Amino acid sequence: MANPDAARTAAQGSDMLIEFNEVVARFGSLHAMGPTTLSVRRGEFLAIVGPSGCGKSTLLNMVAGTLNPSSGSVLYNGKKVDGPNSDVGYITQKNYCVPWRTVEGNVRMPLELRGMARGEMDERVRFALAQVGLTGFEKAYPKQLSGGMLQRVMIARTLAYGPHVYLMDEPFGSLDAQLRMRMHAKLLDLWQQTGATFVFVTHDLQEAITLADRVVVMSRRPGRPKLIVDIDLPRGRDVVDIQADPAFGAYVKQLWHALDLH
Amino acid sequence: MSGTAQRETVSFWTSLHTGKYFDSLIQLTIAVVTLLLWEWGSNALKAEFWISRPSSVAVELMRWARSGDLASDLRLTLMEAGVGFLIGSIAGALVGFTLGWVERLGKLLEPFVLSLYTLPKIALAPLFVLWFGIGPMNKIMFSAMLVFFMVFFTTFQGTRQVDRDLVANARMLGANRWAIWTKIAIPYAAIWVFTGIRIGLPYALIGAIVGEFVAADAGVGFRIKEATSFFNTAAVFAGLVVLMVISMILLGLLKLIEMRALRWQTASGIIEPEVTP
Numbered sequence: 001m002a003n004p005d006a007a008r009t010a011a012q013g014s015d016m017l018i019e020f021n022e023v024v025a026r027f028g029s030l031h032a033m034g035p036t037t038l039s040v041r042r043g044e045f046l047a048i049v050g051p052s053g054c055g056k057s058t059l060l061n062m063v064a065g066t067l068n069p070s071s072g073s074v075l076y077n078g079k080k081v082d083g084p085n086s087d088v089g090y091i092t093q094k095n096y097c098v099p100w101r102t103v104e105g106n107v108r109m110p111l112e113l114r115g116m117a118r119g120e121m122d123e124r125v126r127f128a129l130a131q132v133g134l135t136g137f138e139k140a141y142p143k144q145l146s147g148g149m150l151q152r153v154m155i156a157r158t159l160a161y162g163p164h165v166y167l168m169d170e171p172f173g174s175l176d177a178q179l180r181m182r183m184h185a186k187l188l189d190l191w192q193q194t195g196a197t198f199v200f201v202t203h204d205l206q207e208a209i210t211l212a213d214r215v216v217v218m219s220r221r222p223g224r225p226k227l228i229v230d231i232d233l234p235r236g237r238d239v240v241d242i243q244a245d246p247a248f249g250a251y252v253k254q255l256w257h258a259l260d261l262h
Numbered sequence: 263m264s265g266t267a268q269r270e271t272v273s274f275w276t277s278l279h280t281g282k283y284f285d286s287l288i289q290l291t292i293a294v295v296t297l298l299l300w301e302w303g304s305n306a307l308k309a310e311f312w313i314s315r316p317s318s319v320a321v322e323l324m325r326w327a328r329s330g331d332l333a334s335d336l337r338l339t340l341m342e343a344g345v346g347f348l349i350g351s352i353a354g355a356l357v358g359f360t361l362g363w364v365e366r367l368g369k370l371l372e373p374f375v376l377s378l379y380t381l382p383k384i385a386l387a388p389l390f391v392l393w394f395g396i397g398p399m400n401k402i403m404f405s406a407m408l409v410f411f412m413v414f415f416t417t418f419q420g421t422r423q424v425d426r427d428l429v430a431n432a433r434m435l436g437a438n439r440w441a442i443w444t445k446i447a448i449p450y451a452a453i454w455v456f457t458g459i460r461i462g463l464p465y466a467l468i469g470a471i472v473g474e475f476v477a478a479d480a481g482v483g484f485r486i487k488e489a490t491s492f493f494n495t496a497a498v499f500a501g502l503v504v505l506m507v508i509s510m511i512l513l514g515l516l517k518l519i520e521m522r523a524l525r526w527q528t529a530s531g532i533i534e535p536e537v538t539p
């Protein structure tokens with residue numbers, strides 16, 4: 001989208017952009033996740049599914065640098081993550097819109113922080129809001145918006161600055177089915193145009209298969225990858241047609257069993 | 263023709279019952295009845311010595327105004343309260359923000375803050391006479407001290423509740439230390455400073471008045487105290503009326519400022535999109 005070269009300029013060194021090495025998350029006496037060893041390839045669309053509480057958000061937090069592993073290490077671009085990672089765009093489950101800024105002001109914030117010129121900022125904000133269907137709501141305050149709309153503000157805010165990596169934590173959970181399908185199509189376009197890397201957490205298997213190159217199924221807590229499936233469906237996918245593909249149904253079945261049998 | 267007229271009458275009465283007019287009418291009635299009851303009760307119970315009566319209070323107000331003392335007393339008391347308010351709220355906001363934002367500092371000083379919190383600050387009035395004499399400086403500092411604690415406690419408690427995840431999120435969006443301060447910390451603290459100021463504003467006046475009670479030779483508080491010692495109840499009430507009017511004006515002003523500065527809090531109504539993209 002905004003900067004198609006994003007992933008290419010970042011493309012240096014190894015083929016792996018994100019590497020989890022024997023990563024464990026403990027919260028007090030709770031062994032929440034791991035040991036997990038998993039790599040995310042540069043430019044790939046990776047989906048993670050798993051029962052709730054298995055540590056999916058925890059994995060993303062570690063890439064974003066807002067949480068340190070209790071043991072093991074997380075490498076981003078070959079370097080150990082320590083501290084907030086401003087290379088990633090993280091669409092969290094919890095919304096982090098600042099309440100004193102309007103919708104537009106929230107989307108603008110990362111651009112201001114990057115010292116972007118005014119004209120380009122305006123252009124990007126307008127474009128990003130249009131992408132998530134929030135044109136016309138620029139002047140509204142977060143307090144006035146529903147959960148689904150706040151989620152879209154967060155998505156727009158990330159789109160606007162075009163990061164190398166998109167970490168998305170159940171981003172479409174609060175959208176209705178139709179809007180979700182449209183967002184899938186937009187997301188695939190975005191992925192194809194930017195070549196950015198996506199790590200997408202969901203518990204909707206259809207969603208995972210529609211979007212991803214690979215789907216990781218996590219076990220129950222303490223969560224660790226129990227199955228990784230390559231989704232061999234042709235690219236240039238149509239979010240509606242793909243569901244009619246017999247292979248699609250087979251993937252659903254395979255993933256469902258992996259999730260179900262503990 | 264008559265049909266239209268009738269409908270208009272009906273809508274006039276409905277609007278009277280449901281609208282703002284009706285409420286204001288009730289409020290006005292309550293005020294007038296209270297004044298009448300006061301006037302009447304004072305006569306009937308022969309209680310003028312204790313509770314005076316509205317007509318005497320009005321006469322006393324007029325006399326106070328004509329002598330020119332009302333203007334100079336007001337000017338003095340408002341100056342004391344105003345300067346005290348400024349000093350107190352600025353200092354309170356700064357200290358409260360610093361201790362609230364710097365987690366470690368706040369934790370370290372928490373027991374001291376708590377012990378100050380429980381102290382009835384009014385009890386310090388005599389000490390302030392010792393420190394600052396009996397002139398306006400004493401009242402300014404006393405009023406500043408009361409406001410300081412109000413603004414400080416509120417800002418401190420509010421600012422330390424800042425969601426640390428929100429800060430981490432902003433850093434991920436590319437905020438450096440400076441940007442965290444200007445774009446997150448300060449706007450966030452502003453909410454609490456405002457709340458503190460709203461709570462603290464009446465204390466500016468309380469500080470000035472109490473200071474004048476303790477030791478003074480002019481000011482609204484001084485007049486009230488003087489009138490009491492001469493058993494001039496009407497003049498005491500005249501003083502109270504003046505104070506009431508001042509604080510209502512101040513609160514109105516604050517509301518106005520707040521509505522402009524914190525529009526994001528006062529903005530109301532849930533907006534739902536009707537069409538999806």
Ligand SMILES: Nc1ncnc2c1ncn2[C@@H]1O[C@H](COP(=O)(O)OP(=O)(O)O)[C@@H](O)[C@H]1O
Nearest residue numbers: 027030032051052053054055056057058059221
């Ligand atoms: N900051 C935290 N403090 C304590 N427990 C946490 C924290 N973050 C996550 N957990 C716990 O770790 C487990 C995994 O959490 P999470 O990664 O959010 O799961 P999910 O797969 O549903 O996203 C959960 O049981 C959760 O309660």
Ligand SMILES: [Mg+2]
Nearest residue numbers: 056057093169
């Ligand atoms: Mg989660």
